[in-house]
Amino acid sequence: MxxxxxGTAGPRRxxxxxxxxxxxxxxxxxxxxxxxxLAAPWLAPYAPxxxxxxxxxxxxxxxxxxxxxxxxxxxxxxxxxxSRVSLGVAIPSVALAVLAGTTVGxxxxxxxxxxxxxxxxxxxxxxxxxxxxxxxxxxxxxxPSTVNLVLTIAVLTLPQFAMLTRSATxxxxxxxxxxxxxxxGASHARILGAHxxxxxxxxxxxxxxxxxxxxxxxxxxxxxxxxxxxPPAPSWGSMLSRGRQYMTIAPWLVLAPGLxxxxxxxxxxxxxxxxxxxxxxxxxxxxxxxx
Amino acid sequence: xxxxxxxxxxxxxxxxxGVSALTFLLIHLIPGxxxxxxxxxxxxxxxxxxxxxxxxxxxDRPLAVQYVLWLRDVLRGDLGHSLVTGFSVRDELARxxxxxxxxxxxxxxxxxxxxxxxxxxxxxxxxRVLDASTRVFSLLFISAPAxxxxxxxxxxxxxxxxxxxTLGHVPFTESPARSVGTMLPAAASLGLAISAIIARFTRSxxxxxxxxxFVRTARAKGVADRAVVYKHALRNALxxxxxxxxxxxxxxxxxxxxxxxxxxxxxxxxxxxxxIYQRDYTMIQGAVLLLTSAAVLVNLALDLVYRLIDRRIxxx
Numbered sequence: 001m002x003x004x005x006x007g008t009a010g011p012r013r014x015x016x017x018x019x020x021x022x023x024x025x026x027x028x029x030x031x032x033x034x035x036x037x038l039a040a041p042w043l044a045p046y047a048p049x050x051x052x053x054x055x056x057x058x059x060x061x062x063x064x065x066x067x068x069x070x071x072x073x074x075x076x077x078x079x080x081x082x083s084r085v086s087l088g089v090a091i092p093s094v095a096l097a098v099l100a101g102t103t104v105g106x107x108x109x110x111x112x113x114x115x116x117x118x119x120x121x122x123x124x125x126x127x128x129x130x131x132x133x134x135x136x137x138x139x140x141x142x143x144p145s146t147v148n149l150v151l152t153i154a155v156l157t158l159p160q161f162a163m164l165t166r167s168a169t170x171x172x173x174x175x176x177x178x179x180x181x182x183x184x185g186a187s188h189a190r191i192l193g194a195h196x197x198x199x200x201x202x203x204x205x206x207x208x209x210x211x212x213x214x215x216x217x218x219x220x221x222x223x224x225x226x227x228x229x230x231p232p233a234p235s236w237g238s239m240l241s242r243g244r245q246y247m248t249i250a251p252w253l254v255l256a257p258g259l260x261x262x263x264x265x266x267x268x269x270x271x272x273x274x275x276x277x278x279x280x281x282x283x284x285x286x287x288x289x290x291x
Numbered sequence: 292x293x294x295x296x297x298x299x300x301x302x303x304x305x306x307x308x309g310v311s312a313l314t315f316l317l318i319h320l321i322p323g324x325x326x327x328x329x330x331x332x333x334x335x336x337x338x339x340x341x342x343x344x345x346x347x348x349x350x351d352r353p354l355a356v357q358y359v360l361w362l363r364d365v366l367r368g369d370l371g372h373s374l375v376t377g378f379s380v381r382d383e384l385a386r387x388x389x390x391x392x393x394x395x396x397x398x399x400x401x402x403x404x405x406x407x408x409x410x411x412x413x414x415x416x417x418x419r420v421l422d423a424s425t426r427v428f429s430l431l432f433i434s435a436p437a438x439x440x441x442x443x444x445x446x447x448x449x450x451x452x453x454x455x456x457t458l459g460h461v462p463f464t465e466s467p468a469r470s471v472g473t474m475l476p477a478a479a480s481l482g483l484a485i486s487a488i489i490a491r492f493t494r495s496x497x498x499x500x501x502x503x504x505f506v507r508t509a510r511a512k513g514v515a516d517r518a519v520v521y522k523h524a525l526r527n528a529l530x531x532x533x534x535x536x537x538x539x540x541x542x543x544x545x546x547x548x549x550x551x552x553x554x555x556x557x558x559x560x561x562x563x564x565x566x567i568y569q570r571d572y573t574m575i576q577g578a579v580l581l582l583t584s585a586a587v588l589v590n591l592a593l594d595l596v597y598r599l600i601d602r603r604i605x606x607x
Binding site for chain 1: 302305306309310312313314317318320321322430431433434435436438439442443445446449450541542544545546548549552553563564567568570572575579582583586587590
């Protein structure tokens with residue numbers, strides 16, 4: 001995971017990172033999330049789709065730590081497996097957005113010209129849409145499936161990375177070290193790959209963490225509306241949505257998946273914030289974004 | 292300033308054209324034969340119905356021509372007819388938009404009314420307990436999806452304040468007071484999420500202004516601390532918050548779609564969601580186009596307001 005690995009950029013930064021509460025707490029949450037996703041079959045007491053007849057809507061007890069849902073499935077197991085669904089959409093879509101967005105952005109910033117002007121207008125249009133609304137409309141048109149979900153979210157996230165890389169490239173290209181490389185006859189590929197990209201990576205890492213938090217929210221919202229990962233897959237958003245029917249008599253049905261979403265988003269948010277503060281300590285505690 | 296306004300207004304044209312083009316293309320993204328999908332399998336067997344729809348949507352013409360014809364209709368105020376009920380999309384949206392407008396305005400008011408004071412308090416007590424707890428509050432609400440906050444509000448309301456109406460809707464024209472009252476839980480769920488972002492933004496903006504020379508001058512000549520904070524600093528610190536509120540409006544519209552579903556409010560978000568379940572693509576198209584255009588225009592208006600206040604302060 002690029003979001004986590006890049007938090008310790010360079011040996012000199014590591015001690016400061018370890019002194020940052022946000023970094024430690026965010027890192028801890030993200031680690032727990034990753035472990036839950038990877039080791040769900042060993043950690044979960046039951047399979048996420050196993051139905052226990054006669055044990056519907058049980059409050060939390062020793063047998064079912066977080067209670068059972070309306071058809072008698074163990075909520076703890078479903079929440080643990082839910083991290084797979086959530087990260088299974090979030091990580092590939094952000095990875096696609098980072099790869100495509102960075103490539104497009106660095107090219108636009110370096111060469112500029114007509115493609116740059118055109119791309120800016122296209123991004124303006126994409127930014128104009130409320131992300132959730134565009135995601136809803138796209139998934140509704142394409143049909144709800146995990147692949148369509150990943151592609152849609154990647155398309156929505158891509159402009160942010162492209163814009164970020166583009167402006168960073170624009171700021172770096174006139175600098176002496178890039179001009180020196182050019183004067184020495186370095187190829188475009190070398191300038192882009194060896195001189196520009198490494199200087200953009202820390203900024204990209206921050207955006208990756210923040211984007212992961214936003215994408216987890218978008219996936220949850222789409223699943224909540226029934227447009228995300230389809231049942232019986234244990235998606236947090238759809239668990240919350242189905243639990244709403246029983247929420248006043250059995251609040252654990254909605255609290256468990258809701259808190260899981262919140263914690264996952266919080267983890268990546270804290271990590272992104274901490275990374276940003278490490279890059280620029282003067283900006284400590286700046287604004288965030290909400291989909 | 293005039294040049295800036297002109298430039299922004301000119302840029303509005305390609306943006307809105309792009310938004311309309313993308314919205315238009317939405318129904319062409321649907322895999323399969325469009326006419327069959329739009330009509331449903333049974334109705335599409337009837338050749339007459341098929342031809343009628345092909346004619347209505349100009350499907351026999353090239354895509355670019357279809358877009359131009361569609362845009363011409365949209366500019367005339369004709370958003371087509373619902374594929375499910377056959378009613379005019381425009382009328383359906385005209386019925387539901389006051390609800391969404393009221394929700395958005397109430398949520399934004401709550402966000403500003405909670406966010407700005409919290410941000411100011413956090414900035415004046417930077418590094419102390421109140422600052423830390425504001426940060427925790429902000430992070431929690433930034434991380435919580437609005438639909439989860441809304442669900443918790445409903446559960447909590449039912450348990451601890453059963454007299455509080457959390458579901459149902461009273462039109463504003465019927466009884467303004469009761470209308471605002473019934474929508475309060477929904478607006479608060481949506482507004483609190485944004486207030487967290489505004490609080491953090493106000494805090495950093497305040498901290499920046501409080502460190503500037505004119506604040507130090509005011510303090511040096513003996514202006515009371517409260518007056519420095521609320522008269523000198525706050526007025527300047529709020530300027531970027533106006534622009535920030537504009538960008539948040541886009542997210543607010545998106546959040547409203549989901550909050551309306553949670554609180555069963557008959558707004559445009561509800562129309563979109565129901566249209567999706569019923570595969571009513573012309574309705575989705577109309578609602579997405581209208582909501583996005585509204586977001587673009589509000590964003591532009593607040594950006595221009597921001598420029599205007601900024602200038603007045605520069606020249607006065």
